[in-house]
Amino acid sequence: MSNKAIITSALPYANGEIHLGHVASTYLPADVTARFLKLKGVEAYYVCASDDFGTPILIQSEKEGKTPSEYVSYWNKRDYDDFTAFNINFDYFYKTSSTENIEFVQDVFKKLNDAGHIYEKEIIQFYCSNDKKFLPDRYVKGSCPYCKAEDQYSDLCESCGRVPEEISNPKCAICGQIPKKEKTTHYFFKLKNFGDSLSKWLEENKNLQKDVKKYVQNWIKSGLIDWDITRDITWGVPIPLDGAKGKVFYGWFDNHLAYISTALKFLNDKGIDGKEFWNSADIYHFIGKDIVYHHYLFLPAMRLGIDSEYKLPDYIPTRGHLTLQAKKISKSRNWYIGLREFLNYYPADYLRYYLVAINPYSQDDLNFDWDEFTNRINSELIGNLGNFVNRALGFTKKAYDGVIAESGDFDEKDKEALDQIKNLSSVIGELMQQNHLDRALKKIMEFSSFFNQYFQHKEPWKKGSGTENCVYLSVNAVRSLAIGVFPFIPESSQKIWEQLGFEGNVNDNHWNQISELGAKPGHRLGDVSPLFVKVEQADIEKYKKQLGPK
Numbered sequence: 001m002s003n004k005a006i007i008t009s010a011l012p013y014a015n016g017e018i019h020l021g022h023v024a025s026t027y028l029p030a031d032v033t034a035r036f037l038k039l040k041g042v043e044a045y046y047v048c049a050s051d052d053f054g055t056p057i058l059i060q061s062e063k064e065g066k067t068p069s070e071y072v073s074y075w076n077k078r079d080y081d082d083f084t085a086f087n088i089n090f091d092y093f094y095k096t097s098s099t100e101n102i103e104f105v106q107d108v109f110k111k112l113n114d115a116g117h118i119y120e121k122e123i124i125q126f127y128c129s130n131d132k133k134f135l136p137d138r139y140v141k142g143s144c145p146y147c148k149a150e151d152q153y154s155d156l157c158e159s160c161g162r163v164p165e166e167i168s169n170p171k172c173a174i175c176g177q178i179p180k181k182e183k184t185t186h187y188f189f190k191l192k193n194f195g196d197s198l199s200k201w202l203e204e205n206k207n208l209q210k211d212v213k214k215y216v217q218n219w220i221k222s223g224l225i226d227w228d229i230t231r232d233i234t235w236g237v238p239i240p241l242d243g244a245k246g247k248v249f250y251g252w253f254d255n256h257l258a259y260i261s262t263a264l265k266f267l268n269d270k271g272i273d274g275k276e277f278w279n280s281a282d283i284y285h286f287i288g289k290d291i292v293y294h295h296y297l298f299l300p301a302m303r304l305g306i307d308s309e310y311k312l313p314d315y316i317p318t319r320g321h322l323t324l325q326a327k328k329i330s331k332s333r334n335w336y337i338g339l340r341e342f343l344n345y346y347p348a349d350y351l352r353y354y355l356v357a358i359n360p361y362s363q364d365d366l367n368f369d370w371d372e373f374t375n376r377i378n379s380e381l382i383g384n385l386g387n388f389v390n391r392a393l394g395f396t397k398k399a400y401d402g403v404i405a406e407s408g409d410f411d412e413k414d415k416e417a418l419d420q421i422k423n424l425s426s427v428i429g430e431l432m433q434q435n436h437l438d439r440a441l442k443k444i445m446e447f448s449s450f451f452n453q454y455f456q457h458k459e460p461w462k463k464g465s466g467t468e469n470c471v472y473l474s475v476n477a478v479r480s481l482a483i484g485v486f487p488f489i490p491e492s493s494q495k496i497w498e499q500l501g502f503e504g505n506v507n508d509n510h511w512n513q514i515s516e517l518g519a520k521p522g523h524r525l526g527d528v529s530p531l532f533v534k535v536e537q538a539d540i541e542k543y544k545k546q547l548g549p550k
Helices: 020-039 055-063 068-085 099-114 191-204 210-222 257-269 274-280 289-305 339-345 348-357 370-400 412-433 437-458 467-484 490-499 511-515 537-545
Strands: 004-009 043-050 092-095 118-128 140-143 168-172 180-189 282-288 322-324 366-368
Touching: 004 020, 004 257, 004 274, 020 043, 020 282, 020 322, 020 339, 020 348, 020 366, 020 412, 020 437, 043 068, 043 257, 055 068, 068 092, 068 339, 092 099, 092 257, 099 118, 099 257, 099 289, 118 168, 180 289, 191 210, 191 289, 210 289, 257 274, 282 289, 339 348, 348 366, 348 370, 348 437, 348 490, 370 437, 370 467, 370 490, 370 537, 412 437, 412 467, 412 511, 437 467, 467 490, 467 511
Parallel strands: 004 043, 004 282, 043 092, 322 366
Antiparallel strands: 118 180, 140 168
């Protein structure tokens, strides 16, 4: 692990509100990892940007009578505000329509073109006679030629994750009519020439998920297709060539370059050499499984095409999709929960805890279930963690006026408890570094459960021998929990820290301090009160009824 890191996540498309499906696979795991790395002493920065260009935005802005720039400006701010309310702590949140990104994209293109990786070609493209325009990407819907899934956009099959060379059974997404084909001139990136170098990179990078690497390697073996990077629309990054007037880059050509341009903007503004930092840092790109093709093929090939001027990613943590009550999320069918809507119901930490707990480091889909959410919050977050914290601190306030007493000789149970504290930082830290965030959270909850049992076994309320040892170790276990849960549930972590009577912010600590006995005899606790409020089944039933067609 490097002492520097840049964390990014798939850019939120500036075309609608953030919902639970968005945060589960990308933004929350990225945020948890960034918080962990910072606690480890890594100079880590989490940067992101709104994805402002593309056909859907042009369509929707036209429908709303706004300029595309006005439209994306609204969603850039709205998305950032929603992320912030969920405690997604970006160090910098920018936009792909920024001057910096546009200039960076054009510069990369010029370098690729000068290196012979770009060529011009006359193609046949769908054209709608009714709407009088060429129909790239999301202007066309049809069937995937690979997996036969219906109602897919022409630039990505959300079912199998592949990019169709040509969609089957095409229809205009605006008017529904069958389009005809017309000639136009586009620019192509020679993706097929990068098969060997991509295979070499995949083989040498041991940090990438093995299952993802395997089927990407199979894609390469089956033959890559040169990539059309041009679109005949008005909203996008202009192609900096004579004769390319009226053409812009395909959104997937420019948007992941914003990982770099946004990081450079942020770092250079801080007085840090952004390029040097990028190339000496661990690079993380957190994504969902539907955009593997772009991040494992397009993204690295473009960087290889400019002689790896900017290093390729070290990690591409890839997770599955979130379903809702075992059904695919669909905004058009009102089968989704907006992030802002959820945060009107419950604190951000409730959702953060639940989504991490059910989300393995794999491409397996996960399911948001209201009843399971209720059970997990009430039995685990409240019944386990909240119960132990309140129990240990509450007893200390009542029996010792909130002051930690001197401990005596430890018995076997005390020594076992001490070992739990001393080993916690390494046990969960190793899992965090491997991106098994759900397993790390489970270990934290097992630690809390152990101390609930330890407290029960020692029966300090009887004021017998060893009571001071129980109080001393239990309060220190609470301190360990306060630091350990910070990446996952930061607001609750800070509350625990303050109830412990410590000043400042819990994230001012170092990760290794989890396993230190930092609550010394004589230390006085702060005010103690319950951390959480129970989730009521009656409320859950009400929220369930709000889903589905109105």
